[in-house]
Amino acid sequence: xxxxxxxxxxxxxxxxxxxxxxxxxxxxxxxxxxxxxxxxxxxxxxxxxxxxxxxxxxxxxxxxxxxxxxxxxxxxxxxxxxxxxxxxxxxxxxxxxxxxxxxxxxxxxxxxxxxxxxxxxxxxxxxxxxxxxxxxxxxxxxxxxxxxxxxxxxxxxxxxxxxxxxxxxxxxxxxxxxxxxxxxxxxxxxxxxxxxxxxxxxxxxxxxxxxxxxxxxxxxxxxxxxxxxxxxxxxxxxx
Amino acid sequence: xxxxxxxxxxxxxxxxxxxxxxxxxxxxxxxxxxxxxxxxxxxxxxxxxxxxxxxxxxxxxxxxxxxxxxxxxxxxxxxxxxxxxxxxxxxxxxxxxxxxxxxxxxxxxxxxxxxxxxxxxxxxxxxxxxxxxxxxxxxxxxxxxxxxxxxxxxxxxxxxxxxxxxxxxxxxxxxxxxxxxxxxxxxxxxxxx
Numbered sequence: 001x002x003x004x005x006x007x008x009x010x011x012x013x014x015x016x017x018x019x020x021x022x023x024x025x026x027x028x029x030x031x032x033x034x035x036x037x038x039x040x041x042x043x044x045x046x047x048x049x050x051x052x053x054x055x056x057x058x059x060x061x062x063x064x065x066x067x068x069x070x071x072x073x074x075x076x077x078x079x080x081x082x083x084x085x086x087x088x089x090x091x092x093x094x095x096x097x098x099x100x101x102x103x104x105x106x107x108x109x110x111x112x113x114x115x116x117x118x119x120x121x122x123x124x125x126x127x128x129x130x131x132x133x134x135x136x137x138x139x140x141x142x143x144x145x146x147x148x149x150x151x152x153x154x155x156x157x158x159x160x161x162x163x164x165x166x167x168x169x170x171x172x173x174x175x176x177x178x179x180x181x182x183x184x185x186x187x188x189x190x191x192x193x194x195x196x197x198x199x200x201x202x203x204x205x206x207x208x209x210x211x212x213x214x215x216x217x218x219x220x221x222x223x224x225x226x227x228x229x230x231x232x233x234x235x236x237x238x239x
Numbered sequence: 240x241x242x243x244x245x246x247x248x249x250x251x252x253x254x255x256x257x258x259x260x261x262x263x264x265x266x267x268x269x270x271x272x273x274x275x276x277x278x279x280x281x282x283x284x285x286x287x288x289x290x291x292x293x294x295x296x297x298x299x300x301x302x303x304x305x306x307x308x309x310x311x312x313x314x315x316x317x318x319x320x321x322x323x324x325x326x327x328x329x330x331x332x333x334x335x336x337x338x339x340x341x342x343x344x345x346x347x348x349x350x351x352x353x354x355x356x357x358x359x360x361x362x363x364x365x366x367x368x369x370x371x372x373x374x375x376x377x378x379x380x381x382x383x384x385x386x387x388x389x390x391x392x393x394x395x396x397x398x399x400x401x402x403x404x405x406x407x408x409x410x411x412x413x414x415x416x417x418x419x420x421x422x423x424x425x426x427x428x429x430x431x432x
Binding site for chain 2: 015018019022023096097100123124125127128129130131132135136139140169170173174176177178180181183184187188191192196197
């Protein structure tokens, strides 16, 4: 690891940035604003051992944006729909998906709970949210292995099997649900041994504090949202 | 039985929120076919009955369903929907919770009705399209192209919204009933419902 500059962001910062990005993707913003926000997940991923994902992400984004600007306005027909789908997904959802991916992959649950406790969020919200963060990747893993198991028995995702969608839903849903129930039992046993249900105030091994990266990223994203709000409402005020 | 939620309840809420959210997202991918985007709440209502009914077998306290609505709203917000789902999901889940409370968390009829109410919360994902129709359309025209907008536009009207509300509610009831049957077929036999 050549230049590993101890890059870690506070979970609170990640969530604030995630919220800001998700607030902004809904509307179309000029290039110079969205550019900043697109680059935030890129740098986050790039400096924390997900270099490949970061590069793939930025390339996909640039291609999609290029398509959207140059080709789409005059395109028609079935090809256009495919391209539109691709570029729309990439430009709208990709930044937030990557930011979510980054948040999920790099935040440890204990870190998350520690930082949430520090900002006095009640336990009733932190615990389910941390379970959500932790469990989403394993659901997709689950889906992948169910698909494999079904293929082995000759129920792959083919056109033939799509003829009976209800059966497909059942075949996917039941194993996922059963494993979910099992996981929830296991997790509660684990949390009991970790003393999560202790009503007293917890102490944390990990110290979470805002460092210079946090302030930097927060400043950039807040500047971004300021420009965005100015663009949305300032234009109306002037006109 | 204490009224306060313990950690086990909170974890159950988290796990089942994930299941329902993932289901909604997977079926949300179908939203790229223009006509299905409008039907998304109905699809979600049809699909979410099974996990919801399984979730209810583990609910015995007031607040769990409300909390699940809140969590789902938060995750929806963080994943690129507007802030509206937080409000709608929480309100609908709260009403669903009250309905369950009336049935003392054991009545099947109340459980089915509560799913119908709960799933209306997903309309929060659609509401911005209807309320900010004009702004949304112009934004769509630049990002999705003319064809998409021309297909979707006739459906973005207020009476369609009401039809959607009613259909979502009805589909919620149907899928909760299916959920009950599935519960009987698979989970009670396996001893986990």
